[in-house]
Amino acid sequence: MPPDQDLYDLLGVARDADADAIKKAYRRLARQLHPDVNPDPQTQERFKEVSRAYEILSDPQKRAAYDRGGDVFGGAGGFGAGFSFTDIMDAFFGGQGGPTGRGPRPRSHRGQDALIRMEVSLAEAAFGVTRELKVDTAVVCTTCRGEGTAPGTHPVPCETCRGSGEVAHVQRSFLGEIRTLRPCSACRGFGTLIPDPCRECSGDGRIRARRSITVKIPPGVDHGTRVQLAAEGEVGPGGGPPGDLYVEVYVEPHEVFSREGTTLHCAVTVPMTAAALGTTLTVPTLEADLESGAGSGLETSFELDLKAGTQSGSELTFRGRGVPGLRGGRGDLVVTVVVDTPTRLDPRQEELLRELAAIRDEEKPDGRLGSSRGSGSVFGRIRDAFNGH
The missing domain is CATH 1.10.287.110 (DnaJ domain)
Incomplete structure (x- = not known):
């Protein structure tokens, strides 16, 4: 100072x-x-x-x-x-029990956390999955067992600081003598020196290695969820305790279902005749994607009764057929009905449709205008303008 x-x-x-x-x-x-x-x-x-x-x-x-x-x-x-x-x-800053005193700093420190990405299907994210993954992290050096020294050798006390890891610096001023302690530059504050470092790890006490670990993904995880595996991360310097490993889940898009929280969505397309007359459809469940689905007693499909006169865009909700929650329970499955209007008709089909239109007095329909507040249509905006909304 x-x-x-x-x-x-x-x-x-x-x-x-x-x-x-x-x-x-x-x-x-x-x-x-x-x-x-x-x-x-x-x-x-x-x-x-x-x-x-x-x-x-x-x-x-x-x-x-x-x-x-x-x-x-x-x-x-x-x-x-x-x-x-x-x-x-x-x-x-977190000292336990007050002042702890000075001394050499340890060579061993906790390792860093590691992060890997794991791709899973929608069914695996919903119902959980266990996999063997290959990870590349720092592990304890097998030659020196984390000590950092060559076989048969050990760290020796630093002669500069005599093992304390610190050296005193004295400065005189008109206020008196100022004495400070600084980390020893010879041993970098460790208090010991490694005269013969391990050739395998160059004295660091750890090496990089590829290893297999078992990862268990719980049911109900979503895209971006991170699963923590304690003490499976990087081993610290000097053979210190390892950090944690975080597995970030990436859920692959599904060709039929989409997910919103614990709710599953899918769309079923039916011809206009089926929508008008009603029909029964077979709809697959998400369990059908599991390898153990067939022959295991899991319900891989169910019957959907479509009532006569079902309109395009109608939503049918089936309780408890969605995604399990991380804390229990299960979401719903929402099926949206899409009515398929034919674009190509042969002469006989066109004749029958015209006959049906004549019977229903629909040969020259005027069309019906209705409220479309949610859709933001032109007619809805005009009506809102007149009503002062």
Whole structure:
């Protein structure tokens, strides 16, 4: 910290700020400058300076001494006597049980999470599926078992820091002696050196390998759902515990059914004669796509009774024939009826239709105009304009 640097300016608070304002200012700056967020050396040094300022201004006695221009850095109770900025960092960023003390940092760290994509059919997404997948991740080195050293060798204590992982830097100023601890540059803060690294992993303690895992997709997943497999991700440096593996589900489009949540939709096309007279149709279920569907007792189809006079666009809802929910229950199947009007007629068919039209007095229909508020038709917009909507 520069000798002329004002501690209040460092925290961005007024000289008459109360303890609560000082704490809030420090927390805000600590979150911005934390080494996990900004690992560059300049930011880390700035973080230390902010922490030093907070250590002094948060202590009423040290703050009073600083305001009087006294020595708050040296002496038996000063910062140079052993204050650790990591103590405050632990208090605000998840330290367990208060200050933990300084020491060498471990070579072993938790590995990163991994993400793979898995394509499934609509039926597999609905009813669940279990598959064997090949994944390429970091695993523990089989030669050194994660230690990073060549066979028969082990890490040795660093002679520069004597195994502490830190070295002291002392700077004198008009305020006194400022003593700081920094990670040892020789061992990079580990406290040990690896004189003979493992040739298989180059001292990292892990290698990349392709392996098989069993993935169980639960019933009811949808497109984009991520299934978490704990401890199946990347092994960490130094043979650290693995992260998690996330399997992102991609549901392939279906040729018959479309999905909306737990609701299935499909369309059935019938000739106009069947729509007018009524008929019975056989409609497949989603279970028909399962390999175990045939001969397993699953209902792979059902009978749909189409009433006489069914109009095109009519929707028929069948309860409990949709997609199972992740939390239980099952959605519905909505069948939309599409009436197929013939475009080509032979002479006899045309004669019969004209005869039917004459019998029904439909030879020259005027057409019927009706409300089309939902469709946004021209007639609907004209009517709404006149009605002031």
